[in-house]
Amino acid sequence: MDFNLDWLLSTDYTQPQNFLLIFFILLAGIFLRYLALAWLYHEWVYKRMGEAMPYRRLHEQIRLPQVKTEIWYSFLGAIIFGVAGVVMLIFWQKGVSQLYIALTWWDVLWIPISYFVALFIHETYYYWLHRWMHQPKVIRHFHHIHHNSLYTSSFTSFSFHPIEAGLQAIFLPVLVLVLPMHFFVLIALLVTMSITAVINHAGVEVYPKWALKSPFFRWMVGATHHDLHHLKYRCNYGLYFTFWDVWMKTEDAGFEKRFEAHTQSKG
Ligand SMILES: [Zn+2]
Numbered sequence: 001m002d003f004n005l006d007w008l009l010s011t012d013y014t015q016p017q018n019f020l021l022i023f024f025i026l027l028a029g030i031f032l033r034y035l036a037l038a039w040l041y042h043e044w045v046y047k048r049m050g051e052a053m054p055y056r057r058l059h060e061q062i063r064l065p066q067v068k069t070e071i072w073y074s075f076l077g078a079i080i081f082g083v084a085g086v087v088m089l090i091f092w093q094k095g096v097s098q099l100y101i102a103l104t105w106w107d108v109l110w111i112p113i114s115y116f117v118a119l120f121i122h123e124t125y126y127y128w129l130h131r132w133m134h135q136p137k138v139i140r141h142f143h144h145i146h147h148n149s150l151y152t153s154s155f156t157s158f159s160f161h162p163i164e165a166g167l168q169a170i171f172l173p174v175l176v177l178v179l180p181m182h183f184f185v186l187i188a189l190l191v192t193m194s195i196t197a198v199i200n201h202a203g204v205e206v207y208p209k210w211a212l213k214s215p216f217f218r219w220m221v222g223a224t225h226h227d228l229h230h231l232k233y234r235c236n237y238g239l240y241f242t243f244w245d246v247w248m249k250t251e252d253a254g255f256e257k258r259f260e261a262h263t264q265s266k267g
């Protein structure tokens with residue numbers, strides 16, 4: 001089985017006019033994806049779910065001036081991620097990346113394995129990068145922008161200083177140089193990053209109350225977990241998963257109790 005991406009790879013993106021064209025297409029796609037996802041999640045999950053189950057909300061209502069600033073930094077971040085996207089495309093085109101399209105039977109195994117390996121590597125990279133960014137001498141230079149949002153909303157999900165956006169955006173172009181990855185896995189990773197970032201910032205807990213006892217969901221970050229990071233700074237550094245926080249004893253001691261409070265109705 002094969003599907004064809006010749007149309008995408010047949011243009012020479014190192015030519016300035018082609019570089020700019022694909023860059024603007026990616027920029028628009030990345031930024032509109034952020035706006036659409038943040039808005040939809042806020043309207044449908046934060047508002048509707050929050051009305052039906054108020055105890056699931058971590059804090060009330062979003063602040064418009066804060067949202068405007070978050071949208072501005074997300075736009076700057078989209079520029080950085082757009083450049084990273086074109087660089088990745090050029091790597092692929094030049095044959096230096098390990099991205100591939102043709103499927104073989106081996107992919108039945110390799111697609112799920114490479115997806116989880118990529119998530120694990122990303123988690124490890126981000127956890128330690130995040131801890132470094134919280135060093136007193138480092139935080140005030142760029143990571144403080146993300147923490148200007150004390151009470152987060154889905155619009156906080158992509159709001160970073162451009163330097164931090166750069167440190168995040170280099171991850172995938174570097175990873176595809178070393179890890180053989182099907183194009184579908186790359187798309188799945190981008191979707192996972194976008195959706196988990198919104199889930200973790202939206203200010204409403206969506207995971208079920210039994211998640212703490214689940215061998216899978218217990219390791220997912222979620223809104224309550226990441227909200228504690230924004231409230232307390234020096235705990236809960238995880239990106240998708242909680243295992244580094246558990247292993248390094250940086251998970252907030254009150255997390256489980258707070259999770260329970262936001263997942264079960266008292267009425
Ligand atoms: Zn932080």
Ligand SMILES: [Zn+2]
Pocket residue numbers: 146201226230
């Ligand atoms: Zn955050």
